Amino acid sequence: MSLSAELHVASRYLVGTRRWTPVVTVTLISLFGLGLGVFALVVTLALLDGFQSGIRSQIVAHASHAEIWPAAGRRIEEPEKLASLLQGALGDVEIVQMVRGTCLVSSDTDAVPASVIGRSDTDRVTVDRILSRRLGVASGDRVEVISARQRLTPMGPLPVRIRTEIARISTPEPGAESGEVVLPIERAQRLLWGERVIEAIELREKADPWTLGQRARKVLDEAGVAVRVAGLEELHRPLLTALALEKIMIFVAVGLMLVVAALNLLCNVAMVAAEKRKDLAVMAGLGFSPSSLRRLFLVLGLSIGLVGSVAGAVLGSGLAFVLDRTGALELPQGVFMVTAVPFSIDPMTVGLVVAVALGLAALAAWLPARMVARREPSEGLRYE
Amino acid sequence: MSESSSMVRATGLSKGFGAGLTRVEVIQELDLEVATGEMVAVVGPSGVGKSTLLHLIGLLDRPELGRIVLDGVQTDDLEPDARAELRNCDIGFVFQHHHLLEELDALDNVALPVRIAGEKGRVARDRAAGLLDAVGLSDRASHFPDQLSGGEQQRVSVARALAMRPKLLLADEPTGNLDSANAERLFQLVTELHLKAGLTSIIVTHNEEMARRCDRIFRLARRADLSENVRKI
Structure with a gap:
């Protein structure tokens, strides 16, 4: 019916x-x-x-759209070759080489542990608002970044340290809780490694940032490069x-x-x-x-x-x-x-x-x- | 009467309502047979079970005991959808109160059974228009039930009952709410359509004069058994 x-x-x-x-x-x-x-x-x-x-x-504005780490160990082998591979396959992608570690950051009044990131796309020192509040510092103030790595001196082993002026106070990523200081990559490499080491590669893209990780993973898998790739979803899953x-x-x-x-x-x-x-x-x-x-x-x-x-x-x-x-x-x-x-x-x-x-x-x-x-x-x- | 020539064959029908002390036996072990083409009047005092009998024959209700065969079809074991299809295609009802749907105009009320059968609206309305013409109400097609007189409402109801060209017409006191002139007119209409369409008709009525004009009269008595079967005088 x-x-x-x-x-x-x-x-x-x-x-x-x-x-x-x-x-x-x-x-x-x-x-x-x-x-x-x-x-x-x-x-x-x-x-x-x-x-x-x-x-x-x-x-999307402030964080990596995708990050690449070595599959084993801490350093990425032949980072320049990997970067050119990605650049060729993905087109207009911004590639930043990075090192990361935890250091003690001190001002005249206080000292707190913080994440230290060395980036190839900056020549200035940036401290995020969380760290600047904890240390009571602002743009133009000086801070000391002290690494857990030591070097031998006539007075015995001493931690590696740099003293630097803060160029800018940045807005932390949504959900960030610990403070962060960003250094030019060469200074961070000296501080954390003492040699030219790349620990991670950050990718950013304007066109479609939410799928960049998947596309990068596919390119690297097809090229047989043994690395780990995380996109925006994985990086900010919580x-x-x-x-x-x-x-x-x-x-x-x-x-x-x-x-x-x-x-x-x-x-x-x-x-x-x-x-x-x-x-x-x-x-x-x-x-x-x-x-x-x-x-x-x-x-x-x-x-x-x-x-x-x-x-x-x-x-x-x-x-x-x-x-x-x-x-x-x-x-x-x-x-x-x-x-x-x-x-x-x-x-x-x-x-x-x-x-x-x-x-x-x-x-x-x-x-x-x-x-x-x-x-x-x-x-x-x-x-x- | 042979099985093949009977439109309605009911045997051993029993039906009651309620339970325990409030139980009322309305119909008990009633046998009834109506031949194809017959016009039969069912008479009896109020409460004797005339409407209940009509509901049972018209598949609006199920007997507690007994069998009903309509035009050779054993109806007791039919699924609800099959019973509905039989009601739609083979049985036309005229109720005491017109029971027209107040939201539909006369034309749509008459067209409703045709729509239910799955015909398109235009086909249904064309057929309904012809039937309204047959009952003399073509000029009232767009009127709603509350804009029609009692006699007109019942004529629309008759037209609706015949919309699917049924084999069996069941009328439950169709003239009960009409004055004598309108009652006479309606009865004449039903009689004409009965003959013209080759129907088998069962008409429940209190009007002895009209009952006598039918082919046969069934009288139901208080004890709810079929007490008399009187041939047309």
Whole structure:
């Protein structure tokens, strides 16, 4: 049997009525409930995506997009050859050679352990804000970086140290907890190794930073180079996992509104089933099978769900878009990285919200539909 | 009456409602046979089980005991969907209260069984328009039930019952809510359509005069057994 009869009757129940009936009232209440739930979820997730995309942008702006380490040992053999291989295969990729270690960094007032990174793309000394606060130093101040490596002197073995002026205070990576000092690579190599050693290679790319690690891994695997490669996802897995978990938790928590709206829809569809008991019996008498009656109620529930969730999604996305574009919700300066509450509308997320709302609407309609389909047609006529 | 010439053959029908002390036996061990093409009146006092009998024959309800064979089809073991298909294709109902869907206009009410059978809306509406013309209501096609008089509502109901060109017409006090003039007009319409369409009709009525104009009368008595089977006078 085609769906035409069910669709026809459902459409007349929903929009064809010529006067204000309880069916119209409960339909509007159900529409409002589902629409409100979807609206709230879309706006909340757009807000969360806005903040999270800000964090992701910060990661892309400040962190490596991919890093390469030796498969065994600490030094990369023939780093120049590896760099030219990557440059040739990946095109416009920024390649930075690095060494890393932990040193004691001291100022006139304090000394704290910190990560020391030597980079081939800098000739200045940069200290991040975490370390500068701990040491109480600013740009132009001098700090001493003391290595665990020792050299023999006439006075016996002494740790290798350099004294340098801070050129710049940098913003730490999102989630960073320990301080960091960045040195020109030659100074870091002297401090940590005493010779020209490359421990890691950092890759950066503007076009598609999130897949750079995969592409670099493929190139190096095909060339038979034994190195380890980590992309953005691997380098920042704890933070990205926390962000994903946060989104899931918010989805579930705010999504409970949809569950409440679906329960409301269930009650309302059950009320329609009770009010239209005689009509349903007549329709069964005219040949509506139990499965047709089930489909009729599913069409009713899904129609309400579709209109409510699409309206909620459109209004929610529209509001998030306007608030993001106008920057209407300002934030205190200096506290956050952004000046206004950011919103980001992800079509996949909006689609998922609408799909969940529709699924819940179908479930809510299915229970009364099952009840209606189980009745003998004469029941509705007998109690008329 | 041979098996092949009977449209309805009910044997040993029993049906009651409720349980325990509130249990009411409405129909007990009732036998009924209606030949193809017959117009049969079912009469009896209120509460005797006339509507219940019609519901059982029309597959709107299931008997607790007994068998019902419609046009040679044993209906007891049919699945709900098969019963629904039989109701849609082979049985037309006219109820005491018109039972038109208030959200649909007259044309869509008559077209509904045709839509249920899976026909497209245009086909259903064309057939419905012809039937409304046959019952003299072509000018009321776009009127909703509450915009029609009682007589007109029942005529629409008759048109709807015949929309699928059924073999069996079941009418439950179709004139019960009408004044005598409208009741007479409706009964004449049903009689005409019965003959014209070659229907088998079972009509529950309190109107003795109309019952006598049928081919046969079945009288149901208080004890819910078929007490009398009177040939047309």
